[in-house]
Amino acid sequence: MVKPRVLVTRRWPAAVEARLSEQFDAQLNLSDKPLAPEDLRAALRKYDAILPTVTDKIGAPALEVDKPQTRILANYGVGYSHIDLEQAGRQGIVVTNTPDVLSECTADLAMTLMLMVARRAGEGERELRAGRWTGWRPTHLVGTKVTGKTLGIVGYGRIGQEMAKRAHHGFGMRILAYNLHPVAPEVLARCDATQVDSIDELLPQCDFVSLHCPGGEANRHLINAHRLNLMRPNAYLINTARGEVIDEMALSHALSFESIGGAALDVFDGEPNINPTLKNSGRLVMLPHLGSATREAREAMGFRVLDNLEDFFAGRDPRDRVN
Numbered sequence: 001m002v003k004p005r006v007l008v009t010r011r012w013p014a015a016v017e018a019r020l021s022e023q024f025d026a027q028l029n030l031s032d033k034p035l036a037p038e039d040l041r042a043a044l045r046k047y048d049a050i051l052p053t054v055t056d057k058i059g060a061p062a063l064e065v066d067k068p069q070t071r072i073l074a075n076y077g078v079g080y081s082h083i084d085l086e087q088a089g090r091q092g093i094v095v096t097n098t099p100d101v102l103s104e105c106t107a108d109l110a111m112t113l114m115l116m117v118a119r120r121a122g123e124g125e126r127e128l129r130a131g132r133w134t135g136w137r138p139t140h141l142v143g144t145k146v147t148g149k150t151l152g153i154v155g156y157g158r159i160g161q162e163m164a165k166r167a168h169h170g171f172g173m174r175i176l177a178y179n180l181h182p183v184a185p186e187v188l189a190r191c192d193a194t195q196v197d198s199i200d201e202l203l204p205q206c207d208f209v210s211l212h213c214p215g216g217e218a219n220r221h222l223i224n225a226h227r228l229n230l231m232r233p234n235a236y237l238i239n240t241a242r243g244e245v246i247d248e249m250a251l252s253h254a255l256s257f258e259s260i261g262g263a264a265l266d267v268f269d270g271e272p273n274i275n276p277t278l279k280n281s282g283r284l285v286m287l288p289h290l291g292s293a294t295r296e297a298r299e300a301m302g303f304r305v306l307d308n309l310e311d312f313f314a315g316r317d318p319r320d321r322v323n
């Protein structure tokens with residue numbers, strides 16, 4: 001039997017690449033550079049499956065290829081706002097993602113960010129490495145206690161719930177949850193979480209707000225100047241979701257006017273380019289999109305893509321189909 005032709009757009013963990021190459025006629029991107037839009041369009045004419053990541057912008061223009069050869073875009077990642085699902089559907093292309101397998105690691109990173117910004121760990125590390133530390137003193141880099149505080153979670157799905165678990169059971173935090181669709185009472189009960197009806201209702205009540213909703217146009221600037229204003233002046237904003245969810249100009253203003261306590265971001269609008277105004281703020285922790293960056297999660301994501309491909313090419317509906 002002829003093996004399906006599969007394009008992997010970036011380097012993946014070795015064990016996953018090895019299995020992919022056994023099962024498929026796999027083309028690996030040895031340069032590990034993001035594909036140019038014209039290469040993506042050419043790939044749609046050539047490969048039965050493309051395995052993209054967040055760095056492949058597969059919007060409507062990229063997908064406007066006459067009679068594409070590609071029948072499945074098996075995304076390496078849970079978020080798929082970089083792919084135009086409707087246009088893919090119109091072209092008869094199935095899109096899948098990799099839920100569950102990165103939820104714990106992404107929540108671990110959101111906890112890391114929350115602790116780093118509250119305890120001023122980034123500022124401290126920068127000071128120490130620059131040789132500016134003059135020694136212990138009672139008023140040095142005094143931060144905010146995390147234990148027992150109120151955490152608002154925007155997007156109470158798989159990752160949001162993992163975040164709640166860590167914060168509530170590990171740090172005794174009170175959990176407020178906002179979700180587009182109502183959350184089942186038994187799910188809320190696991191962390192004694194209270195569901196609120198709107199983000200505007202959630203924000204003024206929180207010491208920390210962590211974003212776990214999808215990105216994309218629907219949620220672009222969900223956190224805007226008005227909503228930043230609703231946050232307490234000593235509250236912190238955490239983002240491991242997608243950069244576009246926050247209006248970054250409004251966030252830089254809020255940070256420079258100290259209308260919020262601080263922010264910690266793992267994702268950026270237009271990443272890897274960072275809005276220069278963000279870099280001026282001391283009370284901002286920034287990480288380079290590390291949410292799922294563990295050996296365990298990255299391997300599991302790859303094997304989950306393989307599961308979806310196996311289903312698809314065996315004529316079954318892939319388990320993680322999103323369109």
Ligand code: 8YV
Binds near residue numbers: 079080102291
């Ligand atoms: C992925 C992520 O590593 O899965 C996601 O949605 O944000 C990341 O953790 C990245 O998107 C790979 O495509």
